[in-house]
Amino acid sequence: MKRKIYNDLLKWKEKKEFKPLIILGVRQCGKSYIINEFCKNEFKHYKEINLFRDTKVIDLYQSNDDSEKKYQDLKLLLNFDFDMEDSVLFIDEIQECEELISELKYFNEKHSNVRIICAGSLLGVKLAKLSKSFPVGKVSRLYMYPMDFEEFLIAFNEEMLLNKIKACFDRNQAMGVLHSKALDYYKKYLLSGGMPESIKELISVKNNYYNYSFDILNDIIADYQNDMTNHVKSTAETLKLNSIYNSLPSQLQNASKKFQYAIVDSDAKSREYSTPLNWLEASNMVQISKCIKIPQKPLLGFVDEGTFKVYYSDVGIFNRILNNDIKTILLDEMKLYSGIIAENYVANQLKSNGIDLLYWRGTRDAEIDFLITTPNDGIIPIEVKAGENTQSKCLKIYDELYHPNYMIRISSKDFGYNPETRIKSIPLYATFLIKKLVD
Numbered sequence: 245m246k247r248k249i250y251n252d253l254l255k256w257k258e259k260k261e262f263k264p265l266i267i268l269g270v271r272q273c274g275k276s277y278i279i280n281e282f283c284k285n286e287f288k289h290y291k292e293i294n295l296f297r298d299t300k301v302i303d304l305y306q307s308n309d310d311s312e313k314k315y316q317d318l319k320l321l322l323n324f325d326f327d328m329e330d331s332v333l334f335i336d337e338i339q340e341c342e343e344l345i346s347e348l349k350y351f352n353e354k355h356s357n358v359r360i361i362c363a364g365s366l367l368g369v370k371l372a373k374l375s376k377s378f379p380v381g382k383v384s385r386l387y388m389y390p391m392d393f394e395e396f397l398i399a400f401n402e403e404m405l406l407n408k409i410k411a412c413f414d415r416n417q418a419m420g421v422l423h424s425k426a427l428d429y430y431k432k433y434l435l436s437g438g439m440p441e442s443i444k445e446l447i448s449v450k451n452n453y454y455n456y457s458f459d460i461l462n463d464i465i466a467d468y469q470n471d472m473t474n475h476v477k478s479t480a481e482t483l484k485l486n487s488i489y490n491s492l493p494s495q496l497q498n499a500s501k502k503f504q505y506a507i508v509d510s511d512a513k514s515r516e517y518s519t520p521l522n523w524l525e526a527s528n529m530v531q532i533s534k535c536i537k538i539p540q541k542p543l544l545g546f547v548d549e550g551t552f553k554v555y556y557s558d559v560g561i562f563n564r565i566l567n568n569d570i571k572t573i574l575l576d577e578m579k580l581y582s583g584i585i586a587e588n589y590v591a592n593q594l595k596s597n598g599i600d601l602l603y604w605r606g607t608r609d610a611e612i613d614f615l616i617t618t619p620n621d622g623i624i625p626i627e628v629k630a631g632e633n634t635q636s637k638c639l640k641i642y643d644e645l646y647h648p649n650y651m652i653r654i655s656s657k658d659f660g661y662n663p664e665t666r667i668k669s670i671p672l673y674a675t676f677l678i679k680k681l682v683d
Contacts, residue, residue: 269388270528289331339370349379389596390438437560533601
């Protein structure tokens with residue numbers, strides 16, 4: 245399956261001096277697959293090691309030998325000279341060896357010609373609490389997410405439809421008769437989410453989507469729950485992780501429009517649950533949107549630290565946790581939750597395209613779902629609607645207060661622009677293209 249991160253890997257390869265590259269992302273989003281494809285396609289000499297299997301590498305780096313000796317012995321141990329031209333070493337599950345993570349500094353300082361790519365399960369969690377020193381400034385990082393809607397259409401060989409969506413976005417031109425086709429694909433994306441194996445399952449049933457099996461998503465959720473059990477210190481911490489994760493549907497639906505620890509546990513205090521929440525964010529199982537008090541540049545300078553939202557990292561997983569069946573999703577029978585699901589979907593699309601998740605909440609219960617900063621038009625508010633009923637007082641209130649050059653409404657409506665309200669309509673299936681506005 246084609247992944248857009250491949251282009252970022254090519255840019256890394258083109259550099260003359262290399263920092264070891266660390267790729268971070270939620271479990272099952274396709275990290276190992278795309279790294280293997282990249283290494284096989286782009287290098288003459290390639291070696292992959294997995295520290296779950298290659299435990300002698302761990303033994304080597306936990307020894308008292310100096311860095312150069314470890315470096316040379318690693319070549320002998322692997323029977324691979326990663327110093328030779330056009331070669332690359334992929335270290336998977338590197339979180340199993342803190343000492344090797346720390347030694348990446350030595351690779352960069354003394355052997356900057358060497359190409360090394362690292363990945364692993366819960367690597368973000370490991371990096372957040374290393375006991376050894378992290379090689380700050382000596383490694384590059386890339387973040388990988390579940391497949392966005394653009395990659396989803398490519399997987400279905402719908403490049404022509406994709407090109408039409410892009411052209412209509414650029415010209416602010418209606419899709420016309422193709423609008424319903426693109427919306428149908430959006431609903432199917434809600435069904436599978438962006439996990440590659442789940443999308444493969446959806447492709448395999450062709451047009452008979454009622455034969456799609458939720459087993460893959462069920463297994464991924466089970467793996468997440470196992471991670472919460474096996475990679476924390478105590479049963480109490482596991483319970484807190486599960487409580488936060490399972491509370492998100494209620495959190496997103498609650499009237500306060502923000503994450504509340506009291507929904508997790510009526511006696512909960514932020515100091516008791518902030519560490520588990522940080523763990524979930526570092527694992528990339530959740531995505532956090534920060535509340536902006538005043539929508540002025542720079543937005544991150546006006547963050548309300550105590551107010552935020554938490555989304556699932558994949559909308560397919562969200563629907564599975566809600567136990568929405570295939571008919572409910574494809575026929576859009578979610579009613580009250582349809583807006584929350586659409587909002588979670590938009591959050592995933594923005595995040596996977598490198599856009600910070602930020603929102604604004606003002607007085608009179610006014611809230612803007614997302615804020616972006618554009619180079620030409622400044623700060624632009626984004627409102628999300630699941631259906632075609634797009635009336636909202638929130639954009640009007642925001643407009644009266646801050647007078648943006650224009651505003652965006654993401655909904656099931658076709659592309660369009662109302663010069664009186666200055667509201668630009670973007671269909672839900674085109675959310676990934678908002679990146680064009682911030683670049």
